[in-house]
Amino acid sequence: MSLEPAMAAMVTALSHRGPDADGQLRQRNCLLGHTRLQIIDPVGGVQPMEEPTDRLAITFNGEIYNHRDIARELRSEGVSLRTTSDTEALLLAYRQWGEDCLQKLNGQFAFAIWDQAEQSLFAARDRMGEKPLFYALAANGQLIIASEIKAIVASGLIQPEVDPDAIAAYLHLNYVPADRTIYSNVHVLPAAHQLRWRDGQLTVSRYWDFELSTVSMDEQEAVQEVQRLIAQAVERQMVADTEVGAFLSGGLDSSTIVGLMTPHSERRIKTFAVGFGDLINELPYARDVAQTYQTEHHELQMSIDVAEMLQVMAQVYDQPFGDSSNIPTYLISQFARRHCKVVLSGDGGDELFGGYSWYRHLMLRQGVGDSLGQQVLYKAMAELSMSGNKRTWRARATAVKANRKGLDLWQDHLQRLGAGTGIDPLLNRPGSSGLSWAANHRPVDDVRGIDRAVDFDLRCYLPGDIFTKVDRAAMAHGLETRAPLMDVDLVQFVLRLPRSLRFQTTQSLKPLLRQSCQHLWPSSIVGRDKQGFGAPIRSWLQQPAVSQQFAAVCSSTSALSTYLPGLQSQRESLSRHPQLCWNLLCLGLWLERIASAATIKKVAA
Structure with a gap:
């Protein structure tokens, strides 16, 4: 059976991700395909790429930000490189160090390497799940992998089957959990996992994990190191053979990124901000940051044809996706792509530094008791207080109530996320709450306090919602987004810090980021909390x-x-x-x- 037509259909289905070039490589028992967005070494980085002996071949999506360091290390061990591309550095790193090369990579990536001699395939996905990778097994035992589900379906080699449990999970969360897809016979390679296929046997294993609250450190020392690591991450991620711009919402994360980009560019940084009519308008804040750093600022006020965009989203996302901010994200990506191929963003900052409003309730729970007297007192204070304080006292009463119920902070967190109640009657599944998916995301017992919610947000919400939203919305237009706040060195350092440094009940959200980076922000945004693209x-x-x-x-x-x-x-x-x-x-x-x-x-x- 010829697989060329199936591969051609898959490549066509992914042409939006790589509009600059495409290619196929046929080897014994393997066919690799690729669509390319030319960012680094436009001439030398052609894919699929073979190494000089023709034993190994790679197809790769993403960027290895430290590829120059890897190339230097390879040369020091006697390895010759023919190009300056990160693709070749990655391929030869695997040839030199095998799967251990993953420990050396700093980047966002999903790749597959075919070993002609061993007749085996090795694939891996980046640590935080920025870049997607899906796979399926055809009826005849063939392995199919792709960056998007639509390419697997386009191959015609499988008949996708909708998974009832995945739809139940989607209705609860607003997105399909990060460890599965909407189809029972199409699978996602989770973040920080590797896959090996040989002799018809498939093995999947984790190659990296984060740690929460495992070290003690002085606050000032932590602040200085965060400053250094964020600056280093931004500098790393500006490496490209094309212009690099930035999404600028005027929030703390994107303002930090733009402030640190400016010293590393000979040209004015291009920044992009969009107002969406009846959505929250952050244009004035973005404008303040743009003026502070003299960026080449582009802003657009846009109305949305919601009904039309809903149809577009159903095609773009391959799965049901209920985070309504995907629509503005898609439109701002479309706008930015008119001016550049790469943008930096502040994605991941809320998970890393504790920026979501739902953390307030969990912090309160750790600061109040569990007595009925407290609950009654706080309720009474809410009734007696002026409007400005009612919300505070009600929040405290709710926190005490949760403590009295003995709710695990992880369980409490899940109950307060997503679509809320009303789902189980729709499913009409006797004896089932529709929450079978949740057990896979329960933190281990060693994870304590608010870190139990952070653990879920990093493992499920970030890759399942945030990175899914941004990757599909941006790559639909051939726009690469990069997230400096997800730099592995920064992530490992911050998450290991004590909870008391990352969350402080007496201060605003993101206390560590505020102490480390507020010198970069204009006064208008110093006191801001997260707004985001919350749609009405x-x-x-x-x-x-x-x-x-x-x-x-x-x-x-x-x-x-x-x-x-x-x-x-x-x-x-x-x-x-x-x-x-x-x-x-x-x-x-x-x-x-x-x-x-x-x-x-x-x-x-």
Whole structure:
């Protein structure tokens, strides 16, 4: 059976990720393909790439930021390099050190290397899950791997089967968890994992892990080291043979990145900010940062055709995806790509430095007791206080209530995330809460306190939501995003610091980042907390075109009703849960799109 047509279809399906060039390489029992976005060594970095003996060949997505250091080390051991590309440095590093080369890599990557002599394939994904990698087994035992699920489906070598458990997890979280896909027969290689295929046997194993709160350190020493590591990360990630710009929201993370980029560029940095009408408008803050650093600032005020964009998102993401900020992320990426191929972003800063509002509740839980008297007192204070303090006292009462229930901070965290209640009746699965997916993400007992929530956010939310959102939205336009705050040296250092340095109940969120980097920020943003691209889901759902879409996907004859037996009986109560409605709409549109291509396992009522 010829596999060339299957490979050609896969390459075409990924042409948006690499619009500059594409190629295929045929070897005995292996066919490699690649679509290229030319960033480093446009001439020498052509892929798929073979090493001089033709034993090894690679297809690689991403960037190895320390490839020059790796090249120097290889030369010191007598290895000759023909190019300046990070692809060759990675390929020869594997030839020289085998799978141990992964410990030397600083970058975002997903790659596969075929060993012609051993007739084996080795693949790996970066530590934090910035770059995606999926795989599946065909009926005849063939291994299929790709950067996006659409390429695996395009091969025609599998019949994708929708996984009921994955859809239940999606409805709870707003995204498919990072350790699975929406299909039972298409798999994700998790972050910091490697894969080996030989003689029809597949093994997957973890090659790296982070540590939480394992070292003690003086606050001033920690601040100085964070300053050094962030500056080093930004300098590393500006390496490219094309211009590097930056997303600039005017938040703490992106402002830090832009402030540190300026000394390393001979030209004015191009920065990009977009206002989205009825969304939160951060343009004034971004403008302040741009003026401070004299960037070449590009901003755009944009209205959104929500109904049209929902259809586009169903195609871009390959899976149901309920984080509504994917729409503005897609549009700002489209805007930036008109000016450059690479942008730095502040992604990962909230997970690393504790920037999400949901951490406030968990910090409160660690600062209050669990007595009924406390709970009653805080409730009374909420009733008696002026409006400005009501929220504070109510939050304390809620924290005491959670302590009285004895909720594990990880369990409490999960209950407060995502779409909330109203999901189980839709599933109509007797004896099941639809939470079977959650057990895979429970932290080990050695992880304590608020770190139990951080552990989940780093392992599931960051790769499953944030990096999925950004990678697909940006690469849909052939735009590479880089996240300096996910530099491995910085990540390892910060996460090992005591919780007391990363979270301080008496201060604003991100205390360590504020102490380390506020000298880089204009005064207008020093006191800011996270805003982000939070979309007005409730008002979007009320738009006539979107309302019509929702009615269509929830009809009794829809694919969504086929999957969710309890949908019709719950229709009237759905309006109380706008995020759940949004998740259902995204799921329904996605199911309609793939209905002819995938097998949908109907769950018995």
